[in-house]
Each structure stands twice: as structure tokens, then as C-alpha cells.
């Protein structure tokens with residue numbers, strides 16, 4: 001689906017219900033497979049969470065998780081300890097380029113039997129499930145926190161639990177804390193001091209327990225961007241959110257103050273209000289919240305302000321190389337972008353070129369991050385249906401608040 005967006009303005013007040021966090025859902029689905037007494041409410045309706053659910057129920061010998069990175073990493077750990085079962089875990093062409101060696105080496109150190117079916121260090125993998133007898137392992141923590149969360153999620157099912165030694169600067173830390181918090185909620189004992197994480201074993205099911213997933217903050221980012229680019233007084237209410245979030249992307253409420261957006265918290269919802277047009281240049285280290293880098297860059301472009309984002313070293317190995325994708329697509333609008341391996345800088349915004357065609361590179365966040373620009377300029381988005389990876393209702397929700405677009 002390719003779409004043409006016509007310069008739109010949105011309703012002064014609107015409200016949207018977003019489904020559960022993809023990250024929390026994928027963790028809880030895996031924990032539910034290990035401890036069936038857990039019940040989950042407000043599970044994400046994202047493609048990635050549906051794929052995770054199907055993979056955990058599947059009895060097939062080959063499991064294809066398409067573009068779902070967390071599912072790939074979490075399931076590698078899960079199938080490593082499913083005794084007497086051999087599984088081939090594969091994914092999309094891009095998944096075959098997303099590195100997994102750090103996790104596979106750590107699992108092998110614990111005793112797992114995993115082999116590469118194509119290129120060393122990358123999916124597809126063949127996994128022969130078995131009992132893992134060791135409990136101490138060291139791994140590099142500066143590439144992806146998903147490797148760490150994968151090990152932590154299965155750790156309470158290991159005979160002696162897990163002692164994980166993290167080397168290097170730990171990246172995407174809130175995602176590790178989210179994993180530990182969810183483990184604690186089901187009664188697993190954990191500790192995280194300096195660079196060592198300890199997980200105690202838990203063989204028995206916890207008391208029947210219902211966990212309610214908070215809605216997805218990364219999805220909320222697009223509405224922060226929309227409000228930032230709207231006229232003073234514009235309000236959008238989003239549910240179901242809370243103040244004490246497990247999601248690192250909840251830092252949006254602090255960041256977007258600098259773009260003139262105030263957040264007020266109700267019992268189960270947040271209201272975003274455009275309260276100021278006074279915005280200055282923006283500098284921020286996003287190593288704790290990499291998934292909102294694209295949203296923020298496009299907000300700065302729409303507001304006409306310079307930006308310098310750092311801590312972006314994980315962006316090159318996501319659904320696409322997000323640094324290159326952002327540079328390519330923003331430059332089509334007439335503004336220069338410079339990138340390094342871990343940063344992105346825009347020094348000066350030029351007047352917009354009209355009717356640009358934005359490519360999405362099989363990356364949901366490219367489509368969603370650019371959409372708010374329709375408040376400023378007419379343009380087109382190619383393969384706009386990529387949004388379903390994390391937010392299948394995105395285009396419907398945008399239409400409901402006043403965005404105008406049609407199929408190309």
C-alpha cells in the first residue's frame with residue numbers, strides 16, 4: 001500500500017486507545033509459556049506479538065518469525081531449553097542480517113546445542129533443545145539488550161538459575177529493567193548490581209496471577225510528534241497509560257516538554273497538550289530509548305529546529321539501518337543530515353520540497369515517524385502497511401483524528 005498524504009490539520013481534541021506494549025507482551029507471552037498460571041490482559045495486537053504467540057504454540061519443526069527481532073532473540077533462548085525438541089528458527093531476509101552471535105555464544109557456554117544454517121553469527125538457526133547445566137556466563141552488553149533479556153527470561157527455569165556478567169557499556173538499560181521487573185512480578189528473585197545480574201531458579205508455577213500490560217509508549221511517540229506540530233491548544237488523550245511505566249520510552253513526556261507539549265496523567269490515560277511554540281535546538285542521548293529516535297528527528301524537522309542525537313549505535317542493526325534510512329529520506333525534503341555510527345545531526349532546516357516519496361525499508365517506524373509531517377507538507381509514503389509490525393491500527397487512528405490520505 002502506497003499512500004498520498006494531503007496537508008492536514010487535526011481535531012482540537014481527540015482520544016485514542018492503543019494496545020499493550022510490544023516489549024512487555026513478548027516477555028509475558030514467553031513467561032506464560034514457562035509458567036502457565038499467568039494470565040495477561042491488554043496484549044499487543046502487533047504482528048510481532050501475534051508471531052510470538054503462534055511460535056510458542058507451534059508444534060512445527062520450522063518457525064518463521066519474519067521481522068520480529070525480540071521474538072527471534074527470546075525464542076532462541078526458549079527453544080534451547082525445550083528438551084527433546086529440534087527447531088529451525090528463521091525469519092525475513094533482514095532477520096538473516098541481524099546479528100545473534102553474542103546470544104548464541106552465551107547459550108552455548110551454558111550448554112546449549114545451536115548451529116547456524118547459513119552465515120555464522122546470523123539466523124536461521126537450528127536448535128536442539130536440552131537441559132542446560134551451567135549457570136555462569138559473560139556477554140557483551142553494548143550491542144543489544146535483547147540478548148540479555150532473552151537469557152534472563154529463561155533463567156529461572158535453569159537448574160541453578162543464572163549469574164550474568166555484563167561486559168562493556170550496557171545499552172538500552174530500561175528494557176533490561178523491564179525484564180527484571182516482570183520476573184519479580186511473577187515471584188522470581190533477581191538482583192542487578194554493577195554489571196552482574198543474578199536470577200534465582202523458580203521451578204513451580206506462581207499463584208494464578210493476572211498481569212495487565214500498559215499500552216505501548218513507542219506507539220504513543222507518533223502522537224507526541226503530531227501534537228508538537230499542531231496549533232496551540234491541540235489535545236490528544238491516549239489510553240491506557242500510567243505514571244510509573246516499565247517502558248523507557250515513557251521519557252517522551254519529559255523530552256516533548258522541550259517541543260511545547262505538556263503531559264497530564266489521569267488514572268488510566270494521558271493527555272498531550274500543545275502549550276508553547278517556543279522551541280530551541282535539541283540535543284539528547286537516546287541510548288536508553290532507541291526506538292523513538294526516528295520520531296524525534298522528524299519532529300525537529302517539522303518544527304524547523306536543529307538537532308543532535310547521540311547514543312544511536314543500535315540503530316544500524318534494527319529493521320533497517322535506521323541512520324542511513326533517516327538521512328536518505330529527510331534529504332529528499334531538502335534538508336541535509338549528517339550521521340556517524342552512533343549519532344545524527346541536522347544543523348539547519350531548509351524549506352520543504354513538496355510531494356516527496358518516502359521509502360520505508362520494511363521498517364514500521366519509518367512510516368509512522370514521517371506521518372506527522374503531513375501537518376506541514378503534502379508527501380507520499382511507500383509501503384505504508386509496514387506499520388502492522390507494531391501498530392496495525394495506526395492509519396485508522398490517524399484518519400479518525402483528521403489526517404487526509406488516499407491510496408496511490
Ligand SMILES: O=C(O)C1=C[C@@H](OP(=O)(O)O)[C@@H](O)[C@H](O)C1
Pocket residue numbers: 022023024070143144145146149171172175290291314
Ligand atoms: O527488549 C526489547 O523489547 C527491545 C529492546 C530494544 O532493542 P536493543 O536492546 O537492541 O536496542 C528495542 O530497540 C526493541 O524495539 C525492543
Ligand SMILES: C=C(OP(=O)(O)O)C(=O)O
Pocket residue numbers: 067068069070071291318319365390
Ligand atoms: C527494533 C524494534 O523491534 P525488534 O528489534 O523487536 O525487531 C522496534 O520495534 O523498533
